[in-house]
Amino acid sequence: MAKTQPPAAALDTVDRGILRELGDNPELTNKALATRLGIAESTCAYRVRALRDNGVITGRRLDVDTRALGYPLQAVIKVRLGSHSQEHVEKLYDDLVRTPGVIQAFHVAGADDFHLYVAVEDAEALRDFVLQHVTVHRVVRQTETLLVFELREGPGVLPRDTA
Amino acid sequence: MAKTQPPAAALDTVDRGILRELGDNPELTNKALATRLGIAESTCAYRVRALRDNGVITGRRLDVDTRALGYPLQAVIKVRLGSHSQEHVEKLYDDLVRTPGVIQAFHVAGADDFHLYVAVEDAEALRDFVLQHVTVHRVVRQTETLLVFELREGPGVLPRDTA
DNA sequence: CATGAAATTCGTCAAAG
DNA sequence: CTTTGACGAATTTCATG
Numbered sequence: 001m002a003k004t005q006p007p008a009a010a011l012d013t014v015d016r017g018i019l020r021e022l023g024d025n026p027e028l029t030n031k032a033l034a035t036r037l038g039i040a041e042s043t044c045a046y047r048v049r050a051l052r053d054n055g056v057i058t059g060r061r062l063d064v065d066t067r068a069l070g071y072p073l074q075a076v077i078k079v080r081l082g083s084h085s086q087e088h089v090e091k092l093y094d095d096l097v098r099t100p101g102v103i104q105a106f107h108v109a110g111a112d113d114f115h116l117y118v119a120v121e122d123a124e125a126l127r128d129f130v131l132q133h134v135t136v137h138r139v140v141r142q143t144e145t146l147l148v149f150e151l152r153e154g155p156g157v158l159p160r161d162t163a
Numbered sequence: 164m165a166k167t168q169p170p171a172a173a174l175d176t177v178d179r180g181i182l183r184e185l186g187d188n189p190e191l192t193n194k195a196l197a198t199r200l201g202i203a204e205s206t207c208a209y210r211v212r213a214l215r216d217n218g219v220i221t222g223r224r225l226d227v228d229t230r231a232l233g234y235p236l237q238a239v240i241k242v243r244l245g246s247h248s249q250e251h252v253e254k255l256y257d258d259l260v261r262t263p264g265v266i267q268a269f270h271v272a273g274a275d276d277f278h279l280y281v282a283v284e285d286a287e288a289l290r291d292f293v294l295q296h297v298t299v300h301r302v303v304r305q306t307e308t309l310l311v312f313e314l315r316e317g318p319g320v321l322p323r324d325t326a
Numbered sequence: 327c328a329t330g331a332a333a334t335t336c337g338t339c340a341a342a343g
Numbered sequence: 344c345t346t347t348g349a350c351g352a353a354t355t356t357c358a359t360g
Binding site: 009019022055056061062066071099101107108110112116117147148149154157 | 172174182185186189190217218219220221222223224225226227228229231232233234239256259260261262263264265266267268269270271272273275278279280281282309310311312313314315316317318319320321322323
């Protein structure tokens, strides 16, 4: 459970530069990053580590092409619950987020309680997924499945101010 | 524009091992990865590069805590279009995916056309975001905004077979 | 294709301003 | 907090099996 910074941690120009450059190109080496920012390599490494220790940078993720892996079908499964007891919701969330095929699981406020972003082999596998991993939970009242044509990554958020 | 493999690229045990280990821990060094898989470092680096060249590994991403950056509110904005001409849809998608604050943009099949996953400063900023960046497009007919309580990453997909 | 060793590059640490 | 410089570690290249 990651502790969240109460306010926004105070970030200076260097911190913002690191987040901007590393956001654009997460594979930059520490040396290349330092050069771009005009600071010493040791300083750069120190700052990056600090951002990590402060919980600003939480980690890295590998992007894979699910189609190339044999899972060409992507979908969003909207999950609506019957009971909303905290116990039930937590348990279901834990189970879903461990289910192979689930890429992301959004817990949202609204008529639907969860949005599951999944990748599967084909339409049959999608049907089986919903039946075997979602509606099998008795707390699930209803589901609705949307085909995902495409997912694009946006720029996300940058620290305030900087260009 | 990443070319997608027509079928699933043929992946052997080593490839699957790389994807499994790197999926679990994307920050493994090449050396550590090679050791875990019981192969030479040079071989490991070669294989990883090949997976990348074949479009199986598409890149890496930096995970940041949007709250720590001063954007504590996350939402999914469901966007419904009036016109569905390919030209309009493409143009809107391009614009949205470049808008600061947008983390991901799903193009989906259903009553809604897009799901925008965004992070903003507060409720007011969320309202402004919708007005200034979404409904400002004349092709947008309707929006619906859902608060995101939490997003968890799932295990995603693994190549078939391997444990 | 995979390997090990050489050559290069990179990250880390201590000392100091 | 930042930098320099030196050390140790990791990545890449390449010749060989």
